[in-house]
Amino acid sequence: xxxxxxxxxxxxxxxxxxxxxxxxxxxxxxxxxxxxxxxxxxxxxxxxxxxxxxxxxxxxxxxxxxxxxxxxxxxxxxxxxxxxxxxxxxxxxxxxxxxxxxxxxxxxxxxxxxxxxxxxxxxxxxxxxxxxxxxxxxxxxxxxxxxxxxxxxxxxxxxxxxxxxxxxxxxxxxxxxxxxxxxxxxxxxxxxxxxxxxxxxxxxxxxxxxxxxxxxxxxxxxxxxxxxxxxxxxxxxxxxxxxxxxxxxxxxxxxxxxxxxxxxxxxxxxxxxxxxxxxxxxxxxxxxxxxxxxxxxxxxxxxxxxxxxxxxxxxxxxxxxxxxxxxxxxxxxxxxxxxxxxxxxxxxxxxxxxxxxxxxxxxxxxxxxxxxxxxxxxxxxxxxxxxxxxxxxxxxxxxxxxxxxxxxxxxxxxxxxxxxxxxxxxxxxxxxxxxxxxxxxxxxxxxxxxxxxxxxxxxxxxxxxxxxxxxxxxxxxxxxxxxxxxxxxxxxxxxxxxxxxxxxxxxxxxxxxxxxxxxxxxxxxxxxxxxxxxxxxxxxxxxxxxxxxxxxxxxxxxxxxxxxxxxxxxxxxxxxxxxxxxxxxxxxxxxxxxxxxxxxxxxxxxxxxxxxxxxxxxxxxxxxxxxxx
Amino acid sequence: xxxxxxxxxxxxxxxxxxxxxxxxxxxxxxxxxxxxxxxxxxxxxxxxxxxxxxxxxxxxxxxxxxxxxxxxxxxxxxxxxxxxxxxxxxxxxxxxxxxxxxxxxxxxxxxxxxxxxxxxxxxxxxxxxxxxxxxxxxxxxxxxxxxxxxxxxxxxxxxxxxxxxxxxxxxxxxxxxxxxxxxxxxxxxxxxxxxxxxxxxxxxxxxxxxxxxxxxxxxxxxxxx
Numbered sequence: 127x128x129x130x131x132x133x134x135x136x137x138x139x140x141x142x143x144x145x146x147x148x149x150x151x152x153x154x155x156x157x158x159x160x161x162x163x164x165x166x167x168x169x170x171x172x173x174x175x176x177x178x179x180x181x182x183x184x185x186x187x188x189x190x191x192x193x194x195x196x197x198x199x200x201x202x203x204x205x206x207x208x209x210x211x212x213x214x215x216x217x218x219x220x221x222x223x224x225x226x227x228x229x230x231x232x233x234x235x236x237x238x239x240x241x242x243x244x245x246x247x248x249x250x251x252x253x254x255x256x257x258x259x260x261x262x263x264x265x266x267x268x269x270x271x272x273x274x275x276x277x278x279x280x281x282x283x284x285x286x287x288x289x290x291x292x293x294x295x296x297x298x299x300x301x302x303x304x305x306x307x308x309x310x311x312x313x314x315x316x317x318x319x320x321x322x323x324x325x326x327x328x329x330x331x332x333x334x335x336x337x338x339x340x341x342x343x344x345x346x347x348x349x350x351x352x353x354x355x356x357x358x359x360x361x362x363x364x365x366x367x368x369x370x371x372x373x374x375x376x377x378x379x380x381x382x383x384x385x386x387x388x389x390x391x392x393x394x395x396x397x398x399x400x401x402x403x404x405x406x407x408x409x410x411x412x413x414x415x416x417x418x419x420x421x422x423x424x425x426x427x428x429x430x431x432x433x434x435x436x437x438x439x440x441x442x443x444x445x446x447x448x449x450x451x452x453x454x455x456x457x458x459x460x461x462x463x464x465x466x467x468x469x470x471x472x473x474x475x476x477x478x479x480x481x482x483x484x485x486x487x488x489x490x491x492x493x494x495x496x497x498x499x500x501x502x503x504x505x506x507x508x509x510x511x512x513x514x515x516x517x518x519x520x521x522x523x524x525x526x527x528x529x530x531x532x533x534x535x536x537x538x539x540x541x542x543x544x545x546x547x548x549x550x551x552x553x554x555x556x557x558x559x560x561x562x563x564x565x566x567x568x569x570x571x572x573x574x575x576x577x578x579x580x581x582x583x584x585x586x587x588x589x590x591x592x593x594x595x596x597x598x599x600x601x602x603x604x605x606x607x608x609x610x611x612x613x614x615x616x617x618x619x620x621x622x623x624x625x626x627x628x629x630x631x632x633x634x635x636x637x638x639x640x641x642x643x644x645x646x647x648x649x650x651x652x653x654x655x656x657x658x659x660x661x662x663x664x665x666x667x668x669x670x671x672x673x674x675x676x677x678x679x680x681x682x683x684x685x686x687x688x689x690x691x692x693x694x695x696x697x698x699x700x701x702x703x704x705x706x707x708x709x710x711x712x713x714x715x716x717x718x719x720x721x722x723x724x725x726x727x728x729x730x731x732x733x734x735x736x737x738x739x740x741x742x743x744x745x746x747x748x749x750x751x752x753x754x755x
Numbered sequence: 756x757x758x759x760x761x762x763x764x765x766x767x768x769x770x771x772x773x774x775x776x777x778x779x780x781x782x783x784x785x786x787x788x789x790x791x792x793x794x795x796x797x798x799x800x801x802x803x804x805x806x807x808x809x810x811x812x813x814x815x816x817x818x819x820x821x822x823x824x825x826x827x828x829x830x831x832x833x834x835x836x837x838x839x840x841x842x843x844x845x846x847x848x849x850x851x852x853x854x855x856x857x858x859x860x861x862x863x864x865x866x867x868x869x870x871x872x873x874x875x876x877x878x879x880x881x882x883x884x885x886x887x888x889x890x891x892x893x894x895x896x897x898x899x900x901x902x903x904x905x906x907x908x909x910x911x912x913x914x915x916x917x918x919x920x921x922x923x924x925x926x927x928x929x930x931x932x933x934x935x936x937x938x939x940x941x942x943x944x945x946x947x948x949x950x951x952x953x954x955x956x957x958x959x960x961x962x963x964x965x966x967x968x969x970x971x972x973x974x975x976x977x978x979x980x
Contacts, residue, residue: 130795130798130800131798132944133799133947134800134818379798380945381799381818384817384904411818611787
């Protein structure tokens with residue numbers, strides 16, 4: 127990742143990894159927990175759970191400790207990145223691959239077991255052959271079926287395989303003469319209910335007999351039903367105001383003065399979640415155009431961020447949210463009630479609420495995510511940051527916020543009516559951001575989309591949602607022409623269709639087979655819930671790619687509630703049907719004329735720009751003819 | 756030939772080598788590299804999005820609330836308008852017009868075509884190149900200060916670029932040079948400024964010693980791709 131020392135570093139979603147990144151961007155927080163974690167790495171031998179909500183900084187926290195001690199896990203299991211787990215729900219294959227590969231590299235004698243041969247009736251002779259088969263990047267259908275057959279055989283006989291893996295681990299630890307460290311990463315991408323019984327019991331049981339670090343979501347910390355319920359736990363709660371300020375300072379570098387007026391607003395809207403803070407900051411800066419006041423920008427920022435994170439998501443019950451607003455706390459058991467999967471547990475998993483810290487016993491300090499609290503509150507209850515938002519709204523509407531100030535129940539003068547009407551309007555405006563009516567003006571939107579793709583040093587990921595499918599091709603030509611303004615950027619565009627291979631398979635296959643700068647996928651067909659949910663798990667695989675997803679509007683409404691993880695990574699743009707009208711035909715002609723001067727230079731960038739400009743021009747001329755007819 | 760004359764000779768030579776793209780293609784490449792280099796040099800993540808090649812070019816630094824629009828016709832003629840956003844409305848700071856129809860002494864015409872061989876040119880170059888580049892780019896002799904969203908000299912520590920460190924050169928008659936010094940002056944990351952000074956000193960020293968006929972835009976902007 128390209129970092130700007132002392133400059134702007136917004137790359138949200140990407141955990142910090144190396145010393146230079148920690149030196150420049152790491153925000154000191156959770157010091158007691160950090161010290162506990164260092165002690166665990168150095169001295170302890172039992173398993174440990176590190177948990178936190180989406181965007182709480184778990185991966186960075188973990189990376190920082192390993193980096194400080196210059197000690198790294200011996201075995202890493204990526205349950206969210208290994209396709210065997212994602213496609214076939216086969217976590218056993220993930221740990222088998224990692225353990226056996228490392229044992230082979232360490233020259234451990236594995237001749238005590240003939241499991242590969244026994245389970246495949248002699249088709250596979252040795253452990254090395256087994257690893258070669260299950261790790262090979264062969265995407266032929268034949269290889270797929272051979273691998274699948276072996277995988278099913280091993281999973282069926284997990285009672286036979288797990289003790290063998292235990293023996294391999296013991297041999298490995300004897301060889302290195304210490305306890306090895308295992309890291310089970312990516313469990314945080316699964317709700318407990320989706321982890322599967324096999325993982326929750328057999329795999330967790332197996333891993334918990336070693337010094338294993340489990341990276342989990344907050345919901346797993348509160349889960350009292352799985353094998354790891356009694357393990358040592360570290361819970362990363364929200365950051366305080368000073369720490370969020372520090373985060374902004376570090377991410378803005380020398381430009382921090384330019385957000386002085388909005389730092390407090392952005393901080394309170396972040397709710398103490400570092401990734402939400404960064405998304406707010408990014409959207410604030412992206413919305414920034416000359417002539418807009420800070421309050422207008424902040425208002426737009428709230429709308430865009432609400433849309434990115436919460437549009438079409440299933441809301442938790444209003445009763446739960448009102449309870450949290452009133453009590454500002456919840457009991458830990460509330461998060462693990464069997465019948466509660468759609469309320470407290472989901473609210474926690476999807477960041478509708480934030481856990482700020484432990485109170486007494488099983489009571490935890492909880493707040494409604496400030497970004498969307500207006501959705502759940504009556505006007506009389508709105509205080510604190512809502513006051514601020516109201517004021518923003520007033521400024522945005524170019525009316526005085528005098529009289530819009532929040533008044534309590536005892537205030538019965540006429541200002542109350544003004545306030546209530548304005549509140550309703552504000553709630554509607556902001557509410558639309560999480561429903562379906564939120565659009566930018568066309569020119570602004572085109573510019574934001576194009577800007578996001580201007581540099582190959584910056585892996586932006588965007589979802590473009592459309593109602594009119596005819597808009598896609600011309601818009602794609604336009605965007606790809608713009609993306610080549612400065613530098614040659616190659617791209618591949620793939621239509622995802624319902625066939626033998628799942629959409630996730632088609633995406634991964636395309637990424638693996640093509641070395642291009644921009645990947646563009648059109649979710650042309652509508653896919654079932656299971657296929658869509660599977661894509662949510664690969665968030666971290668997509669981190670380093672520039673990606674555009676084109677999704678029909680009606681499908682997006684169904685997909686987004688299933689993409690709690692992915693939507694942390696993507697910016698969402700909903701297109702108006704008339705969007706292309708904002709492209710000026712004369713401008714395209716002029717650009718084309720300009721580039722045609724250099725055609726003889728046979729430059730890949732210019733050829734790409736010209737080819738796309740020609741296509742969009744042709745489309746525009748045809749549309750014009752159709753209108754005239 | 757005296758030392759001042761020699762310095763003037765190199766001054767003019769640098770302008771010819773780096774800031775005088777002749778063909779439309781060279782001009783396009785120069786501007787594209789210019790825009791692209793801002794990302795890393797200014798330490799920002801949004802490239803100027805309103806670059807429309809062949810028409811008005813707009814460079815925007817959202818973090819300093821500064822924008823400048825340029826129309827460059829050739830290396831002798833151009834116009835610039837520089838604006839600062841005061842949050843509620845755009846405030847035009849000034850126009851900088853370069854109009855070749857009006858007299859301005861041209862160093863190229865005044866200076867001899869070749870230098871007197873009796874002078875140890877490389878020695879002078881090494882000693883004085885820093886001063887020449889200061890005058891051209893880093894600290895123009897005549898300049899304006901503007902008030903931006905950065906600390907002023909009284910409140911900032913020595914690690915920060917202050918408003919006083921930003922010096923917009925006056926009287927510059929080559930539009931590409933004017934654009935180039937704006938790029939430097941609007942960079943407020945001190946380390947990037949210092950590294951850029953060293954890089955350009957090395958670049959021009961090497962290219963002048965090698966008697967290169969021109970410096971490619973890629974080299975000038977340190978873009979190695």
